[in-house]
Amino acid sequence: MAEAGLPPAGLVKATAGIATLLAEGIGDTIRYSLTADPVEEARAGRQLLEAMGLRERKNVDLIACPSCGRAEIDVIDVARRANEAFGDREIPLQVAVMGCVVNGPGEARDADIGIAAGNKRGHLFVKGRNVAVVPEADMVEALVEWAEFIAEHGAEAAVARVDTEKAAREAEKDRARLLAEQGDDVNASEQRVDLISKLS
Numbered sequence: 001m002a003e004a005g006l007p008p009a010g011l012v013k014a015t016a017g018i019a020t021l022l023a024e025g026i027g028d029t030i031r032y033s034l035t036a037d038p039v040e041e042a043r044a045g046r047q048l049l050e051a052m053g054l055r056e057r058k059n060v061d062l063i064a065c066p067s068c069g070r071a072e073i074d075v076i077d078v079a080r081r082a083n084e085a086f087g088d089r090e091i092p093l094q095v096a097v098m099g100c101v102v103n104g105p106g107e108a109r110d111a112d113i114g115i116a117a118g119n120k121r122g123h124l125f126v127k128g129r130n131v132a133v134v135p136e137a138d139m140v141e142a143l144v145e146w147a148e149f150i151a152e153h154g155a156e157a158a159v160a161r162v163d164t165e166k167a168a169r170e171a172e173k174d175r176a177r178l179l180a181e182q183g184d185d186v187n188a189s190e191q192r193v194d195l196i197s198k199l200s
C-alpha cells in the first residue's frame with residue numbers, strides 16, 4: 001500500500017492491506033510506505049512477518065497488559081522503557097510487562113518471560129513460573145538481564161539457578177495483599193456492564 005501516511009494511522013492502514021494479502025498467500029515481497037523514517041518502514045515489515053509466523057523471530061516480541069484498576073505502576077511507562085531497553089537486540093523471546101501480580105503471571109503464562117508489579121516489587125516469571133522478586137525500580141533492568149540469560153542458556157537453565165518456591169511464596173503474599181486491599185472487583189465490572197447495557 002502506497003502513501004499510507006503518518007504512523008500510527010498509516011501503520012494501521014498499511015497493515016490491514018498487506019496482512020490481508022499475506023493471509024491469502026498472495027505476494028512475495030512487501031513494502032510499507034509510511035510518512036516516516038525508512039527504518040520504521042523496515043521494522044514494520046519485519047514485525048508483521050514475525051507476528052504472522054511468516055518469518056523466524058529474531059527480536060523481542062514485547063507484550064503488555066492494557067492496565068486497569070489493579071495496576072500499582074504506570075504500565076505504559078514501564079512497557080515503553082522496556083521496549084527502548086530491548087531496542088533491536090536479537091533476543092527472539094516473547095516478553096511480557098504486566099501491571100499486577102494478581103492476574104499478570106496467569107494472563108501472560110505463555111510468554112517466555114515476564115514481570116508483574118505488586119507491593120512496590122516486580123515479580124519475574126518464566127513460562128508462568130515465578131522465579132524472582134526485584135524492587136519496582138529495577139523491573140526493566142531485571143527483565144532485560146533475564147531475557148539475555150534465557151536467550152543464551154535457555155529457560156530451564158535460568159529457572160534452575162533460583163528458588164522458584166520462594167519466589168512463588170513472595171508473589172502469593174503480594175497477590176493476597178492486593179486482593180485484600182482492592183477486593184475481588186477493583187474495576188467495578190458489574191456496575192460498568194450494567195451502565196453500558198442501560199446506555200445501549
Ligand code: SF4
Nearest residue numbers: 065068071099100104
Ligand atoms: S488485571 Fe493486572 S495484569 Fe490484568 S490488565 Fe489489570 S493490571 Fe494488567
